[in-house]
Amino acid sequence: MKKNRTYNWKSLEESIRAELSKEQDNKVLNNTPFYPLAFHTRMPKDVDFDNGHLSFRFKDFKLNGLLDLNVISQSSYRKENKIQVSMRLNEIALEAMYQINSKYASMVNIDTAGNMTEFGEGYSRVAGASDGDTNPLSPAEIDAMVTQARDQKTPINATANGPELMSSYQKHSESYNSAFVVSENLRQLWAAQGVTTEMSRDTHEAVSNDTTINSDSKVYANGLKYNPNAGTQQTNVSTALLVMALKAKGEGNTKLYEKYKAASKASATFQNNVNPNNNAPTSNKTDVYNRLNDKSLKMKEMSDEEFDNMFDQANDEDGQDGGADEKALSNGWRILKGDERKLIRERMFLFEEEMTMIKNSKPELLWAGDCWATLNGTEASVTLNYDESNSEWEVSDSKVSLPGFAIELDDSFWTGKTADIVRERMASIHFVKSLLQSKIKSSLENMMGKVVLRSFTAA
């Protein structure tokens, strides 16, 4: 069948334009979610906090210039049961708004994924760390400690219980890291009054000289000795993770609950086995190795019930209510001392309050403005077929070809170093850009198909 090139394309063009005018205000794209842009960024001076995370999104998309359209009659044709309409959209442009948000983030200045020491220059000390008279570890001290730790790794691994001890950390390292990254309180407690620093210094010296590691006479800046301090840190970690676990459970994330709870329990198990009642016998390096080599010693895994019972005991302040203590006694579990119970209660409250604060912390708008992309010369081709079984015309194909796609943003009012970071990151958002391009293309294909069908069938 010959193609009918005498069709009145001009009239169809008019109809398409009329139909397109009805679509002009329709939403072409959904707002994007906020995409992370940069973490731990120094904020501009006019923002209430110094350190925060940045995110961005595009919203309120509008396609303008749809009506400046021509049907290209040379590449359009009409057959009995088929019509193909080729069009050029001469002045089409995408307009939208961009938003850049900032959200407070506490600065992480402890090497939470490495050796738990403070990071060096350029990072402020942990609040509380400078309260005591303890000097931070010097690079030379850290080097010596790390070398010592590395030297101990092989002999520890060669002992009967060493490999289990080492792999226990590895198994939960992501959870421990999460707890320290998420909780500013946990980091502050870790570094408070320089006690952990002083203890690691003492441990290093004692291992070097094979003298007592956990002295029962030395009192640290917080008024506690080595064993109770070690126990307190274990409780801090264990409680923070339990609170994070319960928060995940509250949000229906039972898998994350299990993961954090397992890490919390591992920390409590370690304390229960190694330093029960903060009463580990005073030991030097040789004693520690002897214990690690003692095949009769087996790290006793704490059951879920025993673990839960610890917190039930903690909530029973004076042990008078009976239930939790009685259950512990009848099962041969450890009875917590009064100060241990108090510590758990205090920490639970502290971390619960912090998690609520984090949850309620909302991002703030940092900058917002116009953005646009010119799409001049966009071409569209729509094919309609007549479906004889339904006796109606339908869209069999709709294709849109977009020109090169560049998004321009008005950044004239961005200031300071934050602006440099935002510019650098925004200049590289090729995935976002190509995703937008792909969605605009599909949206236009959909719209042009409907518009041409309505225009043609109305004619």
Add this chain to the structure above:
Amino acid sequence: MKDINLPRTSVLQAGVNGKASPLKRILDELLDQDINQFEETLKTALEPQANYISETELNIYQRGKKIRPIMLFLSARMICGDEELSHKIIKAGVSLEMLHVATLIHDDIIDDALVRRGLTSVNAKRGTKVAILIGDLQFVQAIRTFTDAVETDSEMGLVKMVLDTAFDICAGELSEIETNPSEDLVVLRQHYFDVIERKTAVMFGLACETGMALAKSRTGESRRLGFYGRRVGRAFQIMDDLFDFLQIEEDSGKEVGIDLKLQRLTLPIIYAMEELGSSHNVSRIMRGEILCPDDISAELEAIKSTQAIERAYADARHEALDALEYLKHFKKNVYRDALEEIALFTVDRKI
């Protein structure tokens, strides 16, 4: 129409062209010598299998991006600088690539995939039985090569890490197959992250941690770099799952929407199920209530009409940017810059 030509004091242009992959430049400019040694060592490591492997498997090795060895060498060079890398580091890189190829061969068997890296897959070419054994050979040879790389007692811990990683990869695959799609969507999302941690992220973490440890870094530093690697691995896997919906079949050599057809619960599918509701065909296909049709264009359109892709992308960006947090405390040098570039390129590459 609003005048878009209003004069502005400054205008940011997000660029017309996509970013080119940095991997080739990194190989040419920073790791040229290492990669030559890598190729030689790989050849030697494959020699014991000469009677069993064919062009099909060799092509998989040749066509790979070698991102894991690249990350391992860059991690080692953060410590060694421009010095020649020891042979054990090169061997470790070869070992990880073999471990990766083993997983690819086994993946194709599980998925009944006919094409791998644009060529016929091992199972399609040589049958499932042979493919299983060829995959096993790569696993075992990977471990043998790594064990050969270990020289000191303290490095023996790394062998355990490699074995743990191999175990995790297999467990991750099993866990993925055994996912219960009827679980709550919040749980499914966490399950997805657990699966990709084992299936993909641990190997990226291992590459970085091992590279640095073999270069005699401090334990804390290599451990920290492992955190960087795992996050890049997570971002890499999420992006891979996104590209399942976005790439053009002719370019990628992969059937678009194959994850939906294989009922693989990837992050964009989980988000789409959440937005489309439990009675939508996408959710019903995933739960096995209805068969997946041959033509899935309607389902793909439905998924694309939601914000599933954007939300999953936001998660991938989160991981990539978080990875940089574990990199920033290392001394700045060209190798650290390259690792930073890899993390960002993972999420900034064009569709």
